[in-house]
Amino acid sequence: xxxxxxxxxxxxxxxxxxxxxxxxxxxxxxxxxxxxxxxxxxxxxxxxxxxxxxxxxxxxxxxxxxxxxxxxxxxxxxxxxxxxxxxxxxxxxxxxxxxxxxxxxxxxxxxxxxxxxxxxxxxxxxxxxxxxxxxxx
Numbered sequence: 001x002x003x004x005x006x007x008x009x010x011x012x013x014x015x016x017x018x019x020x021x022x023x024x025x026x027x028x029x030x031x032x033x034x035x036x037x038x039x040x041x042x043x044x045x046x047x048x049x050x051x052x053x054x055x056x057x058x059x060x061x062x063x064x065x066x067x068x069x070x071x072x073x074x075x076x077x078x079x080x081x082x083x084x085x086x087x088x089x090x091x092x093x094x095x096x097x098x099x100x101x102x103x104x105x106x107x108x109x110x111x112x113x114x115x116x117x118x119x120x121x122x123x124x125x126x127x128x129x130x131x132x133x134x135x136x137x
Contacts, residue, residue, distance in 0.1 A: 004031045009060075013041025016068060016083060023049035032056065034124050040064030040109065048090030056124030062113040067105040079107070094120050 006026060013019070019042040026033065027049050036058040039046065044063050046055065068083035084105050088096060095112070098120070102110050112120075 004029070005034055006031050007034045007036055008039045008043065008046065009037035011037075011039050011043040013043045013064075016042050016045065016087065019043065019045045020049065026050055030054075032124075034058065035061040035063070035121075036124075038062050038064065041066060042087075045087070045090055047092060047095055052092060052121070055121055057117055057121045058124055059114075059118075061117055061121075062111050063117065064109045064111050065099055065105060066109045067107055069107075 023046050026046070031054070033046055033050050033055045034057075035046075035055065037060050039061070041064060044065055047063075068080045068087050069077040070080045070083075072078040088099065088105055091099065098112055098116065099105060099110070
């Protein structure tokens with residue numbers, strides 16, 4: 001099993017498809033994900049693609065959720081209900097429940113952090129390797 005870690009510290013998201021592919025690769029790699037800062041928008045897909053036991057959060061972790069959108073003809077963002085529903089279904093049940101209790105995925109960003117986040121994901125420390133088994137010399 002891999003002891004490698006991937007640290008997310010300031011990821012504001014982007015195109016959903018890019019993140020689905022990135023996290024699918026991460027899922028198969030066996031790497032652990034440390035969320036140690038902002039993970040917003042499409043970045044949060046990590047919660048649905050990487051196994052729960054391979055994700056940990058630091059006290060700095062903050063997850064930002066909102067509805068999916070596309071650019072309209074005028075270059076302005078327009079809501080994409082189908083993509084929003086797909087995004088919502090990717091999240092684990094506990095995260096979906098947290099989102100639903102706050103009105104669902106809308107234009108407004110909602111943040112999961114602090115004690116609420118730490119109740120859903122195990123804590124980790126910046127030096128995650130320190131808690132990993134050391135290779136024998």
